[in-house]
Amino acid sequence: MKLYLFPPSSRVLAIVALKNHLALDCEFNPIDLGRGDQLTPEYLALNPNRKMPTLEDGEFVLWESNAILFYMAAKRPESGLWPSDLRGQADVLRWLAWESAHWDAESCGMVAFEKASKAVLGLGAPDPAFIARGEQNFVRFAAVLDDQLKGRAWLIGERLTIADFSIGAFVPSAARFGLPLARFSEIGRWYEGLAALPGWQDAVAAKDAATAAWLAKGSG
Ligand SMILES: N[C@@H](CCC(=O)N[C@@H](CS)C(=O)NCC(=O)O)C(=O)O
Incomplete structure:
Protein backbone atom coordinates (compact mmCIF):
# COMPACT_ATOMS: atom_id res chain seq x y z
CA MET A 1 0.00 0.00 0.00
CA GLY A 80 -11.13 -5.79 16.27
CA LEU A 81 -10.55 -2.12 15.42
CA TRP A 82 -13.43 -2.44 12.98
CA PRO A 83 -16.04 -4.44 14.93
CA SER A 84 -17.57 -7.55 13.38
CA ASP A 85 -21.07 -7.11 14.87
CA LEU A 86 -23.74 -4.92 13.27
CA ARG A 87 -24.26 -2.60 16.24
CA GLY A 88 -20.55 -2.19 16.82
CA GLN A 89 -20.09 -1.29 13.17
CA ALA A 90 -23.01 1.17 13.23
CA ASP A 91 -21.65 2.76 16.40
CA VAL A 92 -18.17 3.23 14.91
CA LEU A 93 -19.68 4.56 11.69
CA ARG A 94 -21.73 7.05 13.72
CA TRP A 95 -18.58 8.44 15.35
CA LEU A 96 -16.64 8.56 12.09
CA ALA A 97 -19.48 10.56 10.52
CA TRP A 98 -19.59 12.80 13.62
CA GLU A 99 -15.84 13.35 13.35
CA SER A 100 -16.05 14.37 9.73
CA ALA A 101 -19.11 16.60 10.02
CA HIS A 102 -18.59 18.23 13.43
CA TRP A 103 -15.26 17.54 15.13
CA ASP A 104 -13.24 18.22 12.00
CA ALA A 105 -15.27 20.51 9.72
CA GLU A 106 -17.03 22.60 12.36
CA SER A 107 -14.68 22.74 15.33
CA CYS A 108 -11.09 21.42 15.64
CA GLY A 109 -10.47 21.32 11.90
CA MET A 110 -12.10 24.71 11.37
CA VAL A 111 -9.81 26.37 13.92
CA ALA A 112 -6.73 24.48 12.66
CA PHE A 113 -7.56 25.54 9.11
CA GLU A 114 -7.73 29.20 10.10
CA LYS A 115 -4.70 29.16 12.38
CA ALA A 116 -2.34 26.93 10.34
CA SER A 117 -3.60 25.47 7.05
CA LYS A 118 -4.34 28.85 5.49
CA ALA A 119 -0.70 29.84 5.91
CA VAL A 120 0.44 26.51 4.43
CA LEU A 121 -1.85 26.95 1.43
CA GLY A 122 -1.15 30.67 1.00
CA LEU A 123 -4.79 31.57 1.59
CA GLY A 124 -4.24 34.71 3.61
CA ALA A 125 -4.77 35.71 7.22
CA PRO A 126 -6.92 33.79 9.71
CA ASP A 127 -10.51 35.01 9.87
CA PRO A 128 -11.41 35.82 13.51
CA ALA A 129 -15.12 35.15 12.84
CA PHE A 130 -14.40 31.58 11.72
CA ILE A 131 -12.07 31.03 14.67
CA ALA A 132 -14.75 32.26 17.08
CA ARG A 133 -17.33 29.99 15.43
CA GLY A 134 -14.97 27.00 15.62
CA GLU A 135 -14.25 27.68 19.29
CA GLN A 136 -17.96 27.94 20.07
CA ASN A 137 -18.64 24.69 18.21
CA PHE A 138 -15.73 23.00 19.98
CA VAL A 139 -17.34 23.58 23.38
CA ARG A 140 -20.62 22.15 22.09
CA PHE A 141 -19.14 19.03 20.49
CA ALA A 142 -16.42 18.38 23.08
CA ALA A 143 -19.24 18.20 25.66
CA VAL A 144 -20.90 15.46 23.59
CA LEU A 145 -17.63 13.54 23.35
CA ASP A 146 -16.85 14.01 27.04
CA ASP A 147 -20.28 12.72 28.01
CA GLN A 148 -19.95 9.69 25.75
CA LEU A 149 -16.62 8.80 27.34
CA LYS A 150 -17.99 8.71 30.90
CA GLY A 151 -17.71 5.15 32.21
CA ARG A 152 -16.09 3.92 28.99
CA ALA A 153 -12.44 3.10 28.37
CA TRP A 154 -12.84 3.86 24.67
CA LEU A 155 -15.39 5.63 22.55
CA ILE A 156 -17.81 2.76 22.04
CA GLY A 157 -17.04 0.92 25.29
CA GLU A 158 -14.29 -1.47 26.23
CA ARG A 159 -13.06 -1.95 22.65
CA LEU A 160 -10.50 0.28 20.98
CA THR A 161 -11.71 1.06 17.45
CA ILE A 162 -10.81 3.26 14.51
CA ALA A 163 -13.24 5.87 15.89
CA ASP A 164 -10.75 6.46 18.73
CA PHE A 165 -7.94 6.93 16.21
CA SER A 166 -9.99 9.28 14.06
CA ILE A 167 -11.28 11.54 16.82
CA GLY A 168 -8.17 11.37 19.03
CA ALA A 169 -6.00 12.66 16.20
CA PHE A 170 -7.38 16.17 16.55
CA VAL A 171 -6.63 16.40 20.29
CA PRO A 172 -2.98 17.54 19.95
CA SER A 173 -3.95 20.30 17.51
CA ALA A 174 -6.88 21.33 19.73
CA ALA A 175 -4.30 21.82 22.49
CA ARG A 176 -1.87 23.60 20.15
CA PHE A 177 -4.54 25.99 18.88
CA GLY A 178 -5.77 26.95 22.34
CA LEU A 179 -9.13 25.13 22.41
CA PRO A 180 -10.32 24.67 26.00
CA LEU A 181 -9.58 20.95 26.39
CA ALA A 182 -8.90 21.23 30.14
CA ARG A 183 -12.63 21.69 30.75
CA PHE A 184 -13.27 18.16 29.51
CA SER A 185 -11.68 15.73 31.92
CA GLU A 186 -13.04 12.58 30.26
CA ILE A 187 -11.45 13.58 26.98
CA GLY A 188 -8.13 14.06 28.81
CA ARG A 189 -8.41 10.68 30.53
CA TRP A 190 -9.35 8.90 27.28
CA TYR A 191 -6.60 10.61 25.30
CA GLU A 192 -4.01 9.40 27.83
CA GLY A 193 -5.02 5.87 26.83
CA LEU A 194 -4.32 6.62 23.18
CA ALA A 195 -1.09 8.43 24.02
CA ALA A 196 0.10 5.30 25.84
CA LEU A 197 -0.02 3.20 22.66
CA PRO A 198 3.53 2.85 21.24
CA GLY A 199 2.26 3.27 17.67
CA TRP A 200 0.50 6.48 18.68
CA GLN A 201 3.62 7.84 20.39
CA ASP A 202 5.71 7.21 17.29
CA ALA A 203 3.10 8.89 15.10
CA VAL A 204 2.95 11.96 17.38
CA ALA A 205 6.76 12.21 17.35
CA ALA A 206 6.74 12.04 13.53
CA LYS A 207 3.99 14.68 13.28
CA ASP A 208 5.80 16.99 15.73
CA ALA A 209 9.09 16.63 13.84
CA ALA A 210 7.36 17.31 10.51
CA THR A 211 5.55 20.35 11.95
CA ALA A 212 8.79 21.76 13.41
CA ALA A 213 10.57 21.23 10.07
CA TRP A 214 7.70 22.91 8.25
CA LEU A 215 7.72 25.91 10.60
CA ALA A 216 11.52 26.23 10.40
CA LYS A 217 11.31 26.22 6.60
CA GLY A 218 8.70 28.99 6.72
CA SER A 219 10.71 31.19 9.03
CA GLY A 220 14.10 30.48 7.46
N1 LIG B 1 -12.50 15.05 4.62
C1 LIG B 1 -11.15 14.94 4.13
C2 LIG B 1 -10.45 16.25 4.38
C3 LIG B 1 -9.08 16.29 3.74
C4 LIG B 1 -8.45 17.67 3.84
O1 LIG B 1 -9.13 18.67 4.12
N2 LIG B 1 -7.13 17.75 3.58
C5 LIG B 1 -6.47 19.03 3.59
C6 LIG B 1 -5.29 19.12 4.56
S1 LIG B 1 -5.37 18.40 6.09
C7 LIG B 1 -5.81 19.26 2.24
O2 LIG B 1 -5.23 18.35 1.67
N3 LIG B 1 -5.90 20.49 1.73
C8 LIG B 1 -5.24 20.87 0.51
C9 LIG B 1 -5.99 21.92 -0.25
O3 LIG B 1 -7.13 22.22 0.10
O4 LIG B 1 -5.40 22.42 -1.21
C10 LIG B 1 -10.44 13.76 4.82
O5 LIG B 1 -10.75 13.49 5.98
O6 LIG B 1 -9.60 13.12 4.19
Whole structure:
Protein backbone atom coordinates (compact mmCIF):
# COMPACT_ATOMS: atom_id res chain seq x y z
CA MET A 1 0.00 0.00 0.00
CA LYS A 2 1.05 3.57 -0.69
CA LEU A 3 -0.08 6.58 1.35
CA TYR A 4 0.09 10.15 0.08
CA LEU A 5 0.37 12.35 3.16
CA PHE A 6 1.23 15.83 4.38
CA PRO A 7 3.04 14.76 7.58
CA PRO A 8 2.11 17.74 9.86
CA SER A 9 -1.62 17.07 9.43
CA SER A 10 -3.91 15.78 12.20
CA ARG A 11 -5.67 13.45 9.78
CA VAL A 12 -2.29 11.96 8.99
CA LEU A 13 -1.63 11.37 12.70
CA ALA A 14 -4.64 8.99 12.82
CA ILE A 15 -3.49 7.11 9.73
CA VAL A 16 0.16 6.81 10.72
CA ALA A 17 -0.76 5.76 14.27
CA LEU A 18 -3.06 3.06 12.88
CA LYS A 19 -0.43 1.89 10.40
CA ASN A 20 2.06 1.61 13.30
CA HIS A 21 -0.42 -0.07 15.62
CA LEU A 22 -1.31 -2.72 13.02
CA ALA A 23 2.26 -3.03 11.72
CA LEU A 24 0.99 -2.62 8.16
CA ASP A 25 3.44 -2.48 5.33
CA CYS A 26 2.89 0.97 3.75
CA GLU A 27 5.06 3.23 1.71
CA PHE A 28 4.76 6.95 2.51
CA ASN A 29 4.71 9.47 -0.31
CA PRO A 30 4.96 12.92 1.26
CA ILE A 31 2.71 15.56 -0.29
CA ASP A 32 3.91 19.12 0.21
CA LEU A 33 0.70 21.14 0.28
CA GLY A 34 2.63 24.41 0.36
CA ARG A 35 4.39 23.52 -2.88
CA GLY A 36 1.14 22.44 -4.52
CA ASP A 37 1.88 18.71 -4.88
CA GLN A 38 -1.89 18.14 -4.55
CA LEU A 39 -2.43 20.07 -7.80
CA THR A 40 -0.24 18.04 -10.15
CA PRO A 41 -2.05 16.10 -12.90
CA GLU A 42 -0.62 12.82 -11.52
CA TYR A 43 -2.02 13.48 -8.06
CA LEU A 44 -5.35 14.84 -9.34
CA ALA A 45 -5.84 11.55 -11.19
CA LEU A 46 -5.74 9.88 -7.77
CA ASN A 47 -7.63 12.49 -5.77
CA PRO A 48 -9.72 15.04 -7.68
CA ASN A 49 -10.49 16.91 -4.44
CA ARG A 50 -6.95 18.34 -4.49
CA LYS A 51 -6.54 17.15 -0.93
CA MET A 52 -4.61 14.55 0.96
CA PRO A 53 -4.63 11.87 2.36
CA THR A 54 -4.93 9.30 -0.40
CA LEU A 55 -4.27 5.56 -0.25
CA GLU A 56 -3.29 3.42 -3.22
CA ASP A 57 -3.41 -0.37 -3.01
CA GLY A 58 -2.62 -1.81 -6.42
CA GLU A 59 -5.34 -0.57 -8.76
CA PHE A 60 -7.52 0.59 -5.88
CA VAL A 61 -7.40 4.25 -4.86
CA LEU A 62 -9.15 5.61 -1.78
CA TRP A 63 -9.50 9.11 -0.33
CA GLU A 64 -11.25 10.44 2.81
CA SER A 65 -9.23 9.72 5.92
CA ASN A 66 -11.99 7.83 7.74
CA ALA A 67 -12.50 5.51 4.76
CA ILE A 68 -8.73 4.94 4.74
CA LEU A 69 -8.81 4.06 8.46
CA PHE A 70 -11.59 1.57 7.75
CA TYR A 71 -9.67 -0.02 4.87
CA MET A 72 -6.52 -0.40 6.92
CA ALA A 73 -8.33 -1.86 9.93
CA ALA A 74 -10.28 -4.27 7.73
CA LYS A 75 -6.94 -5.63 6.50
CA ARG A 76 -6.42 -6.88 10.06
CA PRO A 77 -9.86 -8.15 11.14
CA GLU A 78 -8.29 -9.90 14.13
CA SER A 79 -7.43 -6.47 15.59
CA GLY A 80 -11.13 -5.79 16.27
CA LEU A 81 -10.55 -2.12 15.42
CA TRP A 82 -13.43 -2.44 12.98
CA PRO A 83 -16.04 -4.44 14.93
CA SER A 84 -17.57 -7.55 13.38
CA ASP A 85 -21.07 -7.11 14.87
CA LEU A 86 -23.74 -4.92 13.27
CA ARG A 87 -24.26 -2.60 16.24
CA GLY A 88 -20.55 -2.19 16.82
CA GLN A 89 -20.09 -1.29 13.17
CA ALA A 90 -23.01 1.17 13.23
CA ASP A 91 -21.65 2.76 16.40
CA VAL A 92 -18.17 3.23 14.91
CA LEU A 93 -19.68 4.56 11.69
CA ARG A 94 -21.73 7.05 13.72
CA TRP A 95 -18.58 8.44 15.35
CA LEU A 96 -16.64 8.56 12.09
CA ALA A 97 -19.48 10.56 10.52
CA TRP A 98 -19.59 12.80 13.62
CA GLU A 99 -15.84 13.35 13.35
CA SER A 100 -16.05 14.37 9.73
CA ALA A 101 -19.11 16.60 10.02
CA HIS A 102 -18.59 18.23 13.43
CA TRP A 103 -15.26 17.54 15.13
CA ASP A 104 -13.24 18.22 12.00
CA ALA A 105 -15.27 20.51 9.72
CA GLU A 106 -17.03 22.60 12.36
CA SER A 107 -14.68 22.74 15.33
CA CYS A 108 -11.09 21.42 15.64
CA GLY A 109 -10.47 21.32 11.90
CA MET A 110 -12.10 24.71 11.37
CA VAL A 111 -9.81 26.37 13.92
CA ALA A 112 -6.73 24.48 12.66
CA PHE A 113 -7.56 25.54 9.11
CA GLU A 114 -7.73 29.20 10.10
CA LYS A 115 -4.70 29.16 12.38
CA ALA A 116 -2.34 26.93 10.34
CA SER A 117 -3.60 25.47 7.05
CA LYS A 118 -4.34 28.85 5.49
CA ALA A 119 -0.70 29.84 5.91
CA VAL A 120 0.44 26.51 4.43
CA LEU A 121 -1.85 26.95 1.43
CA GLY A 122 -1.15 30.67 1.00
CA LEU A 123 -4.79 31.57 1.59
CA GLY A 124 -4.24 34.71 3.61
CA ALA A 125 -4.77 35.71 7.22
CA PRO A 126 -6.92 33.79 9.71
CA ASP A 127 -10.51 35.01 9.87
CA PRO A 128 -11.41 35.82 13.51
CA ALA A 129 -15.12 35.15 12.84
CA PHE A 130 -14.40 31.58 11.72
CA ILE A 131 -12.07 31.03 14.67
CA ALA A 132 -14.75 32.26 17.08
CA ARG A 133 -17.33 29.99 15.43
CA GLY A 134 -14.97 27.00 15.62
CA GLU A 135 -14.25 27.68 19.29
CA GLN A 136 -17.96 27.94 20.07
CA ASN A 137 -18.64 24.69 18.21
CA PHE A 138 -15.73 23.00 19.98
CA VAL A 139 -17.34 23.58 23.38
CA ARG A 140 -20.62 22.15 22.09
CA PHE A 141 -19.14 19.03 20.49
CA ALA A 142 -16.42 18.38 23.08
CA ALA A 143 -19.24 18.20 25.66
CA VAL A 144 -20.90 15.46 23.59
CA LEU A 145 -17.63 13.54 23.35
CA ASP A 146 -16.85 14.01 27.04
CA ASP A 147 -20.28 12.72 28.01
CA GLN A 148 -19.95 9.69 25.75
CA LEU A 149 -16.62 8.80 27.34
CA LYS A 150 -17.99 8.71 30.90
CA GLY A 151 -17.71 5.15 32.21
CA ARG A 152 -16.09 3.92 28.99
CA ALA A 153 -12.44 3.10 28.37
CA TRP A 154 -12.84 3.86 24.67
CA LEU A 155 -15.39 5.63 22.55
CA ILE A 156 -17.81 2.76 22.04
CA GLY A 157 -17.04 0.92 25.29
CA GLU A 158 -14.29 -1.47 26.23
CA ARG A 159 -13.06 -1.95 22.65
CA LEU A 160 -10.50 0.28 20.98
CA THR A 161 -11.71 1.06 17.45
CA ILE A 162 -10.81 3.26 14.51
CA ALA A 163 -13.24 5.87 15.89
CA ASP A 164 -10.75 6.46 18.73
CA PHE A 165 -7.94 6.93 16.21
CA SER A 166 -9.99 9.28 14.06
CA ILE A 167 -11.28 11.54 16.82
CA GLY A 168 -8.17 11.37 19.03
CA ALA A 169 -6.00 12.66 16.20
CA PHE A 170 -7.38 16.17 16.55
CA VAL A 171 -6.63 16.40 20.29
CA PRO A 172 -2.98 17.54 19.95
CA SER A 173 -3.95 20.30 17.51
CA ALA A 174 -6.88 21.33 19.73
CA ALA A 175 -4.30 21.82 22.49
CA ARG A 176 -1.87 23.60 20.15
CA PHE A 177 -4.54 25.99 18.88
CA GLY A 178 -5.77 26.95 22.34
CA LEU A 179 -9.13 25.13 22.41
CA PRO A 180 -10.32 24.67 26.00
CA LEU A 181 -9.58 20.95 26.39
CA ALA A 182 -8.90 21.23 30.14
CA ARG A 183 -12.63 21.69 30.75
CA PHE A 184 -13.27 18.16 29.51
CA SER A 185 -11.68 15.73 31.92
CA GLU A 186 -13.04 12.58 30.26
CA ILE A 187 -11.45 13.58 26.98
CA GLY A 188 -8.13 14.06 28.81
CA ARG A 189 -8.41 10.68 30.53
CA TRP A 190 -9.35 8.90 27.28
CA TYR A 191 -6.60 10.61 25.30
CA GLU A 192 -4.01 9.40 27.83
CA GLY A 193 -5.02 5.87 26.83
CA LEU A 194 -4.32 6.62 23.18
CA ALA A 195 -1.09 8.43 24.02
CA ALA A 196 0.10 5.30 25.84
CA LEU A 197 -0.02 3.20 22.66
CA PRO A 198 3.53 2.85 21.24
CA GLY A 199 2.26 3.27 17.67
CA TRP A 200 0.50 6.48 18.68
CA GLN A 201 3.62 7.84 20.39
CA ASP A 202 5.71 7.21 17.29
CA ALA A 203 3.10 8.89 15.10
CA VAL A 204 2.95 11.96 17.38
CA ALA A 205 6.76 12.21 17.35
CA ALA A 206 6.74 12.04 13.53
CA LYS A 207 3.99 14.68 13.28
CA ASP A 208 5.80 16.99 15.73
CA ALA A 209 9.09 16.63 13.84
CA ALA A 210 7.36 17.31 10.51
CA THR A 211 5.55 20.35 11.95
CA ALA A 212 8.79 21.76 13.41
CA ALA A 213 10.57 21.23 10.07
CA TRP A 214 7.70 22.91 8.25
CA LEU A 215 7.72 25.91 10.60
CA ALA A 216 11.52 26.23 10.40
CA LYS A 217 11.31 26.22 6.60
CA GLY A 218 8.70 28.99 6.72
CA SER A 219 10.71 31.19 9.03
CA GLY A 220 14.10 30.48 7.46
N1 LIG B 1 -12.50 15.05 4.62
C1 LIG B 1 -11.15 14.94 4.13
C2 LIG B 1 -10.45 16.25 4.38
C3 LIG B 1 -9.08 16.29 3.74
C4 LIG B 1 -8.45 17.67 3.84
O1 LIG B 1 -9.13 18.67 4.12
N2 LIG B 1 -7.13 17.75 3.58
C5 LIG B 1 -6.47 19.03 3.59
C6 LIG B 1 -5.29 19.12 4.56
S1 LIG B 1 -5.37 18.40 6.09
C7 LIG B 1 -5.81 19.26 2.24
O2 LIG B 1 -5.23 18.35 1.67
N3 LIG B 1 -5.90 20.49 1.73
C8 LIG B 1 -5.24 20.87 0.51
C9 LIG B 1 -5.99 21.92 -0.25
O3 LIG B 1 -7.13 22.22 0.10
O4 LIG B 1 -5.40 22.42 -1.21
C10 LIG B 1 -10.44 13.76 4.82
O5 LIG B 1 -10.75 13.49 5.98
O6 LIG B 1 -9.60 13.12 4.19
